[in-house]
Amino acid sequence: MFSNSTKYAIKAVLYLAVHSSEEQKIMIKDIAEPINVPKHYIAKILQALSKKDIISSTKGPKGGFYLTSDQLQTKVMQIIEAVDGEERFNSCLLSLEKCNSDNPCSLHHLVFDEKNKINERLKMTTLKDLRQHIMRGESILPL
């Protein structure tokens, strides 16, 4: 459903959502290990997310990655789109250009309502929401 890059990005950003703040920056190596992702790979991804202002970073000693309170309002879908691009997630199951409810492909009606519902949730749910679930013990931080 998602590329590895997107999975890794979500894991890392969630880790930051729970463990970081402007006063508590986290180095790449201290993110990569607990979320179980290759260090160099996640570094590249985090750098890209930082450039797109989805996460924050500072260089040098005492530096690292973190989320501002604004960035805690980021929607899950924004992360997906930042990493994989808009198309990947929203295209037709069979990748037909002109598949839509008026001209549905053969699988369209099997998934349309559910896919929409999932989409809505991903567009609505913020990192702050997910952090809260984790802190309440309703879900787990991935490793």
Add this chain to the structure above:
Amino acid sequence: MFSNSTKYAIKAVLYLAVHSSEEQKIMIKDIAEPINVPKHYIAKILQALSKKDIISSTKGPKGGFYLTSDQLQTKVMQIIEAVDGEERFNSCLLSLEKCNSDNPCSLHHLVFDEKNKINERLKMTTLKDLRQHIMRGESILPL
């Protein structure tokens, strides 16, 4: 959501469901073109599906691919699993080994019910069903 291979497989098998029969076999090139898939690529996929007895074929002049009436009862999910393997579709969104409803990852509850519903439909819906939809004009054959 699906690999290209799976998308192509579904397109091709649907094309056979609508256009072929034991008396009406179809050659690779006459499948590849209308469904808009590279000929050599779809050839490989169809050969694999034939080996797994999801479609039928005969060699030589007047040969080609076709579906038996038994094979029209194949479920969409069986095609997906035949091409991509069982894992790919049924794994956790974040690919966590031990994600489940008792120990859910952070995205689990965002998609669980809907993913299940989609799964059920894919496991239930046969090629014959989809053919009927197409012939009634309720959906379109992909190109």
Add this chain to the structure above:
DNA sequence: TCTTAAATATGATTTTTATCATATTTTACT
């Protein structure tokens, strides 16, 4: 039985995705 038309088997090439490595830049601290 010979020729031809089809799938089959096999594998080579290309493209994309994932992973690894390193030199450069920035910043905190002495």
Add this chain to the structure above:
DNA sequence: AGTAAAATATGATAAAAATCATATTTAAGA
């Protein structure tokens, strides 16, 4: 100012997925 610790930029390598190519096998029909 100088040193060290961090991200950043860039690119190399490896692995997987997608695509292309071709020799072999099988079967129909002359």
